[in-house]
Amino acid sequence: MNVELTLNGEAVSWESEPHEFLTELLRRHGLIGTKRGCESGDCGACAVLLDGEEVPSCLVLAAQAHGHEVTTIEGLGSWERPHPIQEAFVDGTAVQCGYCTPGMVIAAKAYLDRKGGGPLSEREARELLAGHVCRCTGYVKPIAAVLRAAEALGDPRSAGEEERA
Amino acid sequence: MSQDWDTGRGSMGEYDRFRVVNRSRRRVDALKLALGKGTYTDDIAHTIDGLLHLKVLWSPHAHARIVSIDTSEAERVPGVVLILHHGNVPRVPYTTAGQGHPEPSPYDAYVFPRKVRYVGDRVACVAAESELAAARAVAKIKVEYEVLEPVFDPRRALEPGAPLVHDEEEATGICGYDKSRNLVCEMKVEHGDVDDAFARADVVLEREYEVPYQAQCPLEPHCALTWFDEDRRLVVRVATQVPFHSRRILARILGLPLHRIRVIKPRIGGGFGSKQEILLEDLPALVTLRTGRPARLFYTRQEELRSARTRHPQLLRWKTGANRDGTLVAQELEVLANTGAYGAHALTVQSCTAGKTLPLYVAEAYRFLMKTVYTNLPIAGAFRGYGGPQGFFAMECHMDEVASLLGMDPAEFRSKNLIGPGSENPLAKALGEGKEGPPQRIRSCEIQQCIARGKEAIGWERRGTFPQRGPLRRGIGMAALMHGSGIPGVDMASASIKLNDDGSFNLLVGATDIGTGSDTILSQIAAEALGVPLEKIVIYSSDTDITPFDKGAYASSTTYISGMSVKKACDKVVEQLKDAAWEMWQHAGDPCERSSLRHEDEHVRRPDGKALSYAEICLSTFYEHDQHQIMDHASHMSFECPPPFAAHFAEVEVDTETGGVKLLKYVAAVDCGVPIHPENCEGQNEGGAMTMMGYALSEDFVFDGGGALLNDTFRHYKQFTSLDMPPFETILCLSYEPSGPFGAKSVSEIPTDGPGPAIANAIADALGIRFRKLPITPEDIRRAWRERTEPAASAS
Numbered sequence: 001m002n003v004e005l006t007l008n009g010e011a012v013s014w015e016s017e018p019h020e021f022l023t024e025l026l027r028r029h030g031l032i033g034t035k036r037g038c039e040s041g042d043c044g045a046c047a048v049l050l051d052g053e054e055v056p057s058c059l060v061l062a063a064q065a066h067g068h069e070v071t072t073i074e075g076l077g078s079w080e081r082p083h084p085i086q087e088a089f090v091d092g093t094a095v096q097c098g099y100c101t102p103g104m105v106i107a108a109k110a111y112l113d114r115k116g117g118g119p120l121s122e123r124e125a126r127e128l129l130a131g132h133v134c135r136c137t138g139y140v141k142p143i144a145a146v147l148r149a150a151e152a153l154g155d156p157r158s159a160g161e162e163e164r165a
Numbered sequence: 166m167s168q169d170w171d172t173g174r175g176s177m178g179e180y181d182r183f184r185v186v187n188r189s190r191r192r193v194d195a196l197k198l199a200l201g202k203g204t205y206t207d208d209i210a211h212t213i214d215g216l217l218h219l220k221v222l223w224s225p226h227a228h229a230r231i232v233s234i235d236t237s238e239a240e241r242v243p244g245v246v247l248i249l250h251h252g253n254v255p256r257v258p259y260t261t262a263g264q265g266h267p268e269p270s271p272y273d274a275y276v277f278p279r280k281v282r283y284v285g286d287r288v289a290c291v292a293a294e295s296e297l298a299a300a301r302a303v304a305k306i307k308v309e310y311e312v313l314e315p316v317f318d319p320r321r322a323l324e325p326g327a328p329l330v331h332d333e334e335e336a337t338g339i340c341g342y343d344k345s346r347n348l349v350c351e352m353k354v355e356h357g358d359v360d361d362a363f364a365r366a367d368v369v370l371e372r373e374y375e376v377p378y379q380a381q382c383p384l385e386p387h388c389a390l391t392w393f394d395e396d397r398r399l400v401v402r403v404a405t406q407v408p409f410h411s412r413r414i415l416a417r418i419l420g421l422p423l424h425r426i427r428v429i430k431p432r433i434g435g436g437f438g439s440k441q442e443i444l445l446e447d448l449p450a451l452v453t454l455r456t457g458r459p460a461r462l463f464y465t466r467q468e469e470l471r472s473a474r475t476r477h478p479q480l481l482r483w484k485t486g487a488n489r490d491g492t493l494v495a496q497e498l499e500v501l502a503n504t505g506a507y508g509a510h511a512l513t514v515q516s517c518t519a520g521k522t523l524p525l526y527v528a529e530a531y532r533f534l535m536k537t538v539y540t541n542l543p544i545a546g547a548f549r550g551y552g553g554p555q556g557f558f559a560m561e562c563h564m565d566e567v568a569s570l571l572g573m574d575p576a577e578f579r580s581k582n583l584i585g586p587g588s589e590n591p592l593a594k595a596l597g598e599g600k601e602g603p604p605q606r607i608r609s610c611e612i613q614q615c616i617a618r619g620k621e622a623i624g625w626e627r628r629g630t631f632p633q634r635g636p637l638r639r640g641i642g643m644a645a646l647m648h649g650s651g652i653p654g655v656d657m658a659s660a661s662i663k664l665n666d667d668g669s670f671n672l673l674v675g676a677t678d679i680g681t682g683s684d685t686i687l688s689q690i691a692a693e694a695l696g697v698p699l700e701k702i703v704i705y706s707s708d709t710d711i712t713p714f715d716k717g718a719y720a721s722s723t724t725y726i727s728g729m730s731v732k733k734a735c736d737k738v739v740e741q742l743k744d745a746a747w748e749m750w751q752h753a754g755d756p757c758e759r760s761s762l763r764h765e766d767e768h769v770r771r772p773d774g775k776a777l778s779y780a781e782i783c784l785s786t787f788y789e790h791d792q793h794q795i796m797d798h799a800s801h802m803s804f805e806c807p808p809p810f811a812a813h814f815a816e817v818e819v820d821t822e823t824g825g826v827k828l829l830k831y832v833a834a835v836d837c838g839v840p841i842h843p844e845n846c847e848g849q850n851e852g853g854a855m856t857m858m859g860y861a862l863s864e865d866f867v868f869d870g871g872g873a874l875l876n877d878t879f880r881h882y883k884q885f886t887s888l889d890m891p892p893f894e895t896i897l898c899l900s901y902e903p904s905g906p907f908g909a910k911s912v913s914e915i916p917t918d919g920p921g922p923a924i925a926n927a928i929a930d931a932l933g934i935r936f937r938k939l940p941i942t943p944e945d946i947r948r949a950w951r952e953r954t955e956p957a958a959s960a961s
């Protein structure tokens with residue numbers, strides 16, 4: 001069967017088997033930023049945006065993405081222009097082994113987009129990361145990074161363009 | 166404190182001169198990882214043509230002899246290429262423990278055992294064109310088992326007549342091995358006249374403690390890819406903490422000359438000790454050797470929880486003799502540890518249980534008795550903390566109990582008895598790495614500062630003032646800690662460095678960054694030593710063909726040992742740079758004093774203000790005059806093992822109606838010498854402590870009656886999440902360790918030692934009930950609270 005979707009803004013049409021999950025489909029095509037930590041929906045390492053909503057791609061059949069928009073970590077920022085959430089994780093030393101980082105960044109992106117600006121509480125930052133297992137950081141710095149990112153994104157002057165101090 | 170012994174205090178002025186170390190720079194790999202571009206082991210699998218996928222058949226029995234294996238039906242599954250099992254793979258005894266040679270662990274493992282020893286032991290392995298085909302074939306392998314009586318309780322394992330886990334002929338290195346027992350190893354260490362000291366002590370207290378299994382849970386499961394390169398050498402790309410040990414042990418298992426194997430460590434998604442193990446790379450390696458094709462094995466989370474490694478469960482008995490004035494007189498620790506089905510790290514983890522704990526307090530006499538036994542349960546091994554968390558739970562709970570017996574404040578009682586700068590470690594010799602260890606004497610030590618500042622941060626003076634009524638009860642607890650920095654006299658690391666014609670440097674290290682940040686730390690050390698910005702260091706780590714040797718990422722050794730090898734190599738290159746600059750000036754007819762040259766800001770400078778940049782020097786030595794490559798290498802091994810020190814504090818609120826424990830605040834004050842990257846040190850503290858908050862309150866292995874792990878998913882194995890993590894404060898208490906690179910000692914393992922006892926002590930403070938077994942669950946608390954408050958109800 002053929003799965004047609006909009007991936008990171010571009011239309012793609014990929015061959016897939018009915019039993020294939022979205023994680024597998026993406027990784028087969030080189031989108032390796034989407035990680036496998038449990039393949040049972042319990043760790044968040046495989047998070048992607050499906051029509052802007054965060055989903056664990058290990059529980060989404062590739063076929064379910066047919067006709068939808070999928071955004072992966074690769075679609076968020078680039079070497080030249082990292083997304084402000086990515087910048088905040090990097091600058092805040094919130095990345096240790098980094099295996100959980102793409103999923104956490106995706107989670108923050110989904111939440112902040114949905115919220116559409118305004119200040120973020122610490123509680124909200126904790127809750128949006130709650131489905132994301134990280135055995136390295138103890139969550140202290142990822143929570144702080146999400147709060148910093150929200151601040152940066154909420155500030156119309158920065159809008160992700162400027163060098164962050 | 167002795168006069169001639171350098172405790173580092175004289176070097177504290179160094180702090181002000183640091184430019185790159187002791188600063189929280191952007192980690193060198195962080196942006197790549199945040200962009201999703203870090204390539205972990207499995208991230209190249211989609212680019213490998215003809216890759217075979219492996220699936221393992223695991224034992225459903227805790228203890229059974231394999232009578233026969235019938236693979237005929239499995240072989241007919243389309244796509245199946247090879248099926249391995251004990252009948253077609255040579256039986257070579259080895260240990261999966263990724264330790265230095267000779268490993269101080271018994272050779273009691275086989276690629277495929279003839280007798281399975283726990284639920285999750287290897288039985289067979291299928292290689293097929295797809296994962297699905299491999300899984301289908303695994304389900305079609307027919308195995309006839311002769312089921313044997315299992316043994317699960319470590320006390321029972323020692324009884325005469327208990328089922329024997331290892332009765333095979335070939336095993337070696339099982340200490341005191343005698344086939345009638347399940348004893349893996351035992352130790353008896355004494356210092357001073359223990360019985361006499363106890364007899365003279367004013368008070369003697371003896372208590373028993375118990376700690377459970379715990380799973381490392383690196384978010385990246387174990388994974389290995391293997392293939393032949395164009396010279397038909399075996400390439401092994403594996404999620405490992407120990408690439409050089411992996412190569413050595415693989416050569417032994419596979420019967421290949423070591424030089425025919427190349428082990429590559431790519432990005433690693435966490436290890437915490439579980440990847441200090443030659444856990445799975447032997448299987449794809451065998452498939453590649455037999456088929457000539459690339460092969461891949463990627464553990465599922467369930468396999469990871471059932472069949473990888475764990476923290477050794479222990480029963481501990483602690484006995485203390487003290488005088489009424491609060492002076493400790495004697496300490497005795499007896500440990501009965503369960504290593505599960507195989508003995509990886511059995512001796513060394515348990516010897517660290519004593520080695521990391523007992524010397525923290527000065528006493529006249531010490532005794533350590535230890536037995537480690539086999540059972541038919543999951544295999545224990547290396548886990549961040551390496552025996553420390555077990556011992557500190559017992560000791561630091563016990564210190565609170567002794568303080569309370571003496572009517573003393575627990576912090577004051579500890580402070581009175583702690584070791585300090587200049588103290589000798591009386592047990593260092595007896596508790597070496599499977600052999601006699603070098604003597605140890607403390608240089609840098611700021612534990613008193615850790616306690617003082619930690620008390621202030623948690624509000625220690627509030628302890629004992631909380632209202633003793635209502636369903637919610639508050640309490641504050643603490644623990645004092647120390648750990649080590651590397652294995653003295655054993656761990657060796659090396660680095661090489663070369664200059665490029667833009668003044669940058671290639672730094673090659675055997676050290677293995679598994680997410681710890683060591684690529685950044687080692688680059689910072691190089692940049693500081695060379696006098697260049699961090700961006701001028703290009704680091705490449707751990708590839709057995711390319712980088713020099715390093716023992717691997719374990720024993721809190723990378724900053725201290727590997728870091729020193731980097732610093733030494735850089736210091737040598739600085740001398741070469743000065744020689745070359747001197748020679749250039751000489752050649753240009755503008756001579757100077759060699760000894761007057763300084764290096765700083767990417768230049769070699771003379772007192773008269775003239776300077777040559779590293780780029781100019783490199784261009785000259787490449788193309789013009791006295792042509793040579795400026796490069797050098799260095800190795801480092803230390804007979805010293807400077808302990809980092811810490812004091813942890815927890816404030817809890819216990820709901821006596823539900824038994825729930827809420828952590829209100831956690832403070833970790835640590836003396837890790839000079840923190841090379843302060844935010845990274847904080848991160849190590851936060852992550853290490855969080856893992857162990859789970860150990861204290863929620864993580865445990867639940868088995869069914871047949872020894873099968875029931876909570877083998879992330880949904881049911883309860884780690885702390887972002888919602889559970891309390892407000893956390895790390896306090897870096899600076900010291901300067903004279904034997905470490907730029908004053909540094911280790912930081913990664915010590916945070917794992919604290920949460921168990923600090924939280925248990927806080928709960929005891931809140932409820933007046935002492936829990937001596939981890940995890941402390943709501944059920945335990947409810948039961949104990951009911952027994953205390955409604956004795957009649959619990960009796961009925």
Ligand code: FES
Nearest residue numbers: 037039041044058
């Ligand atoms: S891999 Fe999808 S949630 Fe863990």
Ligand code: FES
Nearest residue numbers: 097098100134136
């Ligand atoms: S940084 Fe390693 S799991 Fe989060």
